[in-house]
Amino acid sequence: MPDLSRLSPLKPVLPWALLALGVAAPFALSSYDLNLLARFMAMGILALGLVLIWGHGGILSLGQGVFFGLGGYAIALHMKLADLPAGELPDFMVWSGRESLPFWWTPFASPAFTLAAIILLPTLAGALFAWAVFHRRVGGTYFALITQALSLAFATLIISRQDVTGGFNGLTDFYSIFGVGLASPGTGSMLYWITLTILCVAFVALRWLLASRFGILLRAARDGENRVRFLGYNPTPFKVAAFAIAAMLAGIGGALFTLHAGVVSPALIGVVPSIEMVVWVAIGGRYSLAGAIVGALLVNLARDAVSSAFPELWLYLMGALFIFVVTLLPRGLAGIAKGKAA
Amino acid sequence: MSGSAISDLILSVDGVTIDYSGFKALDGFSMTLNRGETRVVIGPNGAGKSTLCDTIIGRVRPSTGRVIFKGEEIHRLPEQAIVARGICRKFQAPGVLPTLSVRDNLALAARRDRRWWKSLGSGIPADERAAVDEALESVGLTHRATVEAGTLAHGEKQWLEIAMVMATGAELLLLDEPTAGMGPAETSRTAELILGLGDTRTVLVIDHDMSFVEQLAAPVTVMHQGKFLKQGSVAEVRADPEVAAVYLGHTA
Ligand SMILES: Nc1ncnc2c1ncn2[C@@H]1O[C@H](COP(=O)(O)OP(=O)(O)OP(=O)(O)O)[C@@H](O)[C@H]1O
Ligand SMILES: [Mg+2]
Numbered sequence: 052m053p054d055l056s057r058l059s060p061l062k063p064v065l066p067w068a069l070l071a072l073g074v075a076a077p078f079a080l081s082s083y084d085l086n087l088l089a090r091f092m093a094m095g096i097l098a099l100g101l102v103l104i105w106g107h108g109g110i111l112s113l114g115q116g117v118f119f120g121l122g123g124y125a126i127a128l129h130m131k132l133a134d135l136p137a138g139e140l141p142d143f144m145v146w147s148g149r150e151s152l153p154f155w156w157t158p159f160a161s162p163a164f165t166l167a168a169i170i171l172l173p174t175l176a177g178a179l180f181a182w183a184v185f186h187r188r189v190g191g192t193y194f195a196l197i198t199q200a201l202s203l204a205f206a207t208l209i210i211s212r213q214d215v216t217g218g219f220n221g222l223t224d225f226y227s228i229f230g231v232g233l234a235s236p237g238t239g240s241m242l243y244w245i246t247l248t249i250l251c252v253a254f255v256a257l258r259w260l261l262a263s264r265f266g267i268l269l270r271a272a273r274d275g276e277n278r279v280r281f282l283g284y285n286p287t288p289f290k291v292a293a294f295a296i297a298a299m300l301a302g303i304g305g306a307l308f309t310l311h312a313g314v315v316s317p318a319l320i321g322v323v324p325s326i327e328m329v330v331w332v333a334i335g336g337r338y339s340l341a342g343a344i345v346g347a348l349l350v351n352l353a354r355d356a357v358s359s360a361f362p363e364l365w366l367y368l369m370g371a372l373f374i375f376v377v378t379l380l381p382r383g384l385a386g387i388a389k390g391k392a393a
Numbered sequence: 394m395s396g397s398a399i400s401d402l403i404l405s406v407d408g409v410t411i412d413y414s415g416f417k418a419l420d421g422f423s424m425t426l427n428r429g430e431t432r433v434v435i436g437p438n439g440a441g442k443s444t445l446c447d448t449i450i451g452r453v454r455p456s457t458g459r460v461i462f463k464g465e466e467i468h469r470l471p472e473q474a475i476v477a478r479g480i481c482r483k484f485q486a487p488g489v490l491p492t493l494s495v496r497d498n499l500a501l502a503a504r505r506d507r508r509w510w511k512s513l514g515s516g517i518p519a520d521e522r523a524a525v526d527e528a529l530e531s532v533g534l535t536h537r538a539t540v541e542a543g544t545l546a547h548g549e550k551q552w553l554e555i556a557m558v559m560a561t562g563a564e565l566l567l568l569d570e571p572t573a574g575m576g577p578a579e580t581s582r583t584a585e586l587i588l589g590l591g592d593t594r595t596v597l598v599i600d601h602d603m604s605f606v607e608q609l610a611a612p613v614t615v616m617h618q619g620k621f622l623k624q625g626s627v628a629e630v631r632a633d634p635e636v637a638a639v640y641l642g643h644t645a
Contacts, residue, residue, distance in 0.1 A: 264504070264512040267497050271490045278488045281450060282502050282561065283476030288509040 066341075073247050077240035089243040089311045091351045092250050097304035098332050098343035099253050100297030105329070106337035107261055108293045109273030110190070114198030115301045115328045117205045118173035120320035122302030123309040124209075124216075125168040128159035130225040141222075147214035156215070162229050169306045170299060177298025181291040190276070199322060206321035221316020228310060246307050253300055254340055260296075261340075269293055323366075327354075330373045336385025345384060403428045403595050404449070404565060409458035409468075411444050411619075418444040420619035421458070426565070429592040433606050434599050435630070436616035437640055442599045443485055445616070446567045449597075450482045451475040462565070473507070481563035483554045485570045485599075491543025495534055495553055498542050499525040502557040528556040531586060547574045555586065565595045572605050584608035603631070615639075 077085055097119055104110040131141050140149060158164045184197060209216045216222075231238055260266055272279045272286040279286050309315040318324070327350075335346020350369070358365040380386055404426040411419040418441045426432055434442050447453045449460055451472040460468040467475050481502075490498050500517055503524040517525075529535045532552035537545065542553060551571060558566050568587070572580045584605055587596060600606055606613065606627055613630045615623040617639045623630055630636055 260513070263515050264500075265509065267493060267501065268509075268512055270492055271497075271501055274490050274492055275488055277452075277472075278484075278490060279501075280472045281452075281476060281482055281484075281488075282557070283473050283481075284501075284507045285471070285473045289512070292509055 070251070074244070077243055082239050085239055085243055086311055087352075087355065088348075089239075089246050090308055091348045092243075092246045092344075093304045093307035093311060094328070094331065094351060095304075095344040095347040096246075096250050096253050096307065097301040097328060098335065098347040099250075099257050099340055100300035101329065101332040102337060102340050102343045103257055103261070103269075104293050104297045105332060106339070106343075107266060107273065108269045108290060110290060110294060111195040111329065112198045112294070112297070113195050113322070113325050113329060114202040114205075115297070116202045116320035116322075116325035117198075118177055118298040118301035119305035119308070119324075119328075120205060120209075120315065120317075121173045121176060122169045122305030123315035123320065124222070125159065125165055125172055125302075126228075126306040126309050127222040127225070127315045128156055129162065129165035130228060131222055132156065132160045133228075133230075134224075134226045141217075143217050143220070144214060149214050153215045169302055173302025173305075174295050174299040177301075178291055178295035181294035182287070185287045185290050185294075199325070202320070202322050202325045206317040209317045217316070219317060221314055221319070223314040223316075225310075225313055233310075233313070242307075242310060246311070249303060249307065250344070253303075254344070257296075257340055265289065265292075327369065330369055332383075333373055333376050334383050336383030338382060339385030342383050342385025342388075349384075401427045403463060405459075405461040406445070406449065407459045407461065409448055409455040409460065411441075411448060411453050412456045417619050419448065419455070422616070422619060422621060423458075424614055424621065426595055426597065428564075428595055431587065431590075431596045431598065431609060431611040433609055433611050433613045433627075434597060434616060435601070435606065435613060436622070439618075440616040441619040442616055443569055444619070446482055446569050446597070446599070449475075449565075449567060450480060476561070476563070477507075479562075479564040480567065481558045481561040481565075482567040483558045483569055483571060485573065489542040489545070489550050489553050489557070491541065493542055494539050495542050495545070496525060496529070496538040498553060498557055499528050499560050503528070503560040503562070505562070524560050524562065528560040531559070531589070532556040533582075548576075548579045551575060552583070552586075555583070559590070559594075563594075566590070566597070568596065568598045570600055571598065572600055572602050577604070580605050581608060603627075 076088060080088065097115055101112070101115065104112060135141065140152060144152070159168070180201065184194060189197070210219050212218070226233055268279065268284060268286070268289050272284075272289060276286050305315070305320070308319075331346040331350045332343045333346070334350055335344065336342025350372075354365055354369070357368060376383055382389070402425055406422060406424050408421050408423055409419050410417055410421055422441065422445065434445065436442050444453065448455055448468070451467070451470060455468055459466055462478055462480060465478070467478060470478075490501070493501070500521065503521045505518075505521065526535075529538055532555060534549060534553060534556065537549065542550070545553060551574065555568065555571055558568065571587070572583050575583065580602060587598065587609060590596060598609065598611070610627070613625060613627055614621070615630055615636050622639065623633055623636055625633070
């Protein structure tokens with residue numbers, strides 16, 4: 052294992068150097084590459100939430116795609132409506148023979164409602180779901196399976212209601228966000244910086260949370276849930292709160308991703324993508340916030356490179372990487388950087 | 394006379410049966426503890442001693458009988474609510490939280506306000522910090538405060554766990570085999586620790602080590618097959634032919 056701990060004198064400077072590079076990226080990258088980087092950063096925001104629940108809470112979720120999707124569809128609904136001439140319906144609704152907008156679409160015409168929905172919808176959905184499961188003391192593998200069922204159900208629901216959700220093709224063809232044209236010069240850089248800022252804020256906030264007594268208790272409950280109960284704590288609200296925060300980050304990541312990618316669809320949020328999200332974090336290092344961001348960036352970069360050339364190969368490669376990391380590098384790349392594999 | 398006896402009563406286990414699908418780990422078992430007393434419970438393997446602790450702390454639920462703590466029925470309360478009433482238990486197998494530092498283990502135990510939204514911060518109130526420092530001092534782990542609890546030696550883990558139970562500030566401490574795996578010197582030290590708790594805490598100690606029980610010089614309750622068998626001083630219990638018979642019956 053390469054011992055990177057010898058580089059430790061660089062350690063205090065490294066985050067600032069990376070931040071400077073991140074801020075300067077729009078001046079150095081083509082707009083295509085910048086867009087790609089922004090997408091990966093949006094995924095990094097989701098990955099931070101997985102460090103909180105999986106790494107520190109021991110809660111493996113194979114359903115983060117659901118919350119990613121809630122954020123993504125919330126902003127997509129808004130952009131669809133915003134681009135629409137008054138009184139008209141989105142094209143796919145017309146093709147499916149609908150006469151009117153579903154009632155739950157209408158509030159998304161408001162930018163304020165949409166922003167609130169991007170944050171609150173995944174948070175509340177995550178909190179309700181987690182509470183329903185955790186207060187019955189269901190955990191571990193059962194929890195992971197239930198989250199997988201949730202992501203399957205969510206994707207299936209969207210596909211089956213083609214007339215109101217856009218179905219398998221999802222929602223696409225967006226032209227503006229909050230009155231700003233997506234194709235106008237400078238918008239790409241602006242959206243990239245916004246994404247970078249949110250990523251940094253989420254990183255700092257989670258660092259604080261993990262160091263607080265909340266983080267200590269979360270790790271304690273991961274290692275000995277009953278022990279924590281017999282010290283007089285009810286671990287359920289701690290786990291529910293952590294899960295809701297992770298869902299919120301997934302939702303924000305999903306909204307930003309949709310903005311950058313210009314599309315949201317079941318193929319991006321279903322069972323397989325939800326597993327991929329766990330793989331990014333496993334590879335980057337599930338205990339490390341920085342590791343998770345690096346994992347999300349690197350794996351998606353690799354995916355982009357491999358899957359355009361050999362689309363069938365990617366799933367196998369990812370599976371192999373996952374097995375390799377889980378068996379040999381439980382701390383992921385972050386473990387190598389710290390000089391310890393186990 | 395009976396009036397003062399009632400006000401001194403802190404715990405009453407009243408006719409409790411714990412049924413593991415037909416097998417009665419506790420079988421109509423009763424005992425009482427007075428405020429401030431130290432009591433030792435002994436009995437052969439499988440007598441139901443750990444099950445007694447499980448019942449008091451709410452890990453198992455009695456099919457008949459009641460557990461009354463400070464005048465309140467507690468045997469239907471959730472575990473954390475029972476702990477909040479002032480009972481804490483040391484498990485037979487040390488259950489320290491391995492990835493937390495020794496100090497964080499104790500800080501968790503010493504915490505008075507255990508609601509989740511009050512945990513969003515890292516400051517520790519002065520009285521809790523003092524309780525942690527005192528607990529560290531009393532078990533001699535001050536110099537190990539920052540190491541991960543999982544890396545402690547077995548005896549140190551036992552002490553940490555005793556210190557955690559003490560740091561909760563609970564009035565009733567249940568110590569299940571606190572000296573398991575300890576050498577004679579460590580065992581005496583543990584006895585001193587328990588004696589040092591003084592009259593402010595009520596302590597229920599389960600142990601097999603008779604020299605340890607002698608050092609505690611506390612009244613002894615003997616259990617056998619989930620039932621009450623005898624009660625008396627260490628000497629009385631040692632001399633009792635019935636007690637000798639159940640132990641011999643099990644060790645033979
Ligand atoms: N979960 C369980 N299911 C079935 N039987 C159990 C269970 N827990 C304990 N028992 C049985 O109940 C009996 C009492 O167990 P308990 O652990 O209370 O004994 P103990 O007096 O603490 O013994 P030891 O000295 O070995 O610690 C034993 O026969 C044990 O096998
Ligand atoms: Mg036992």
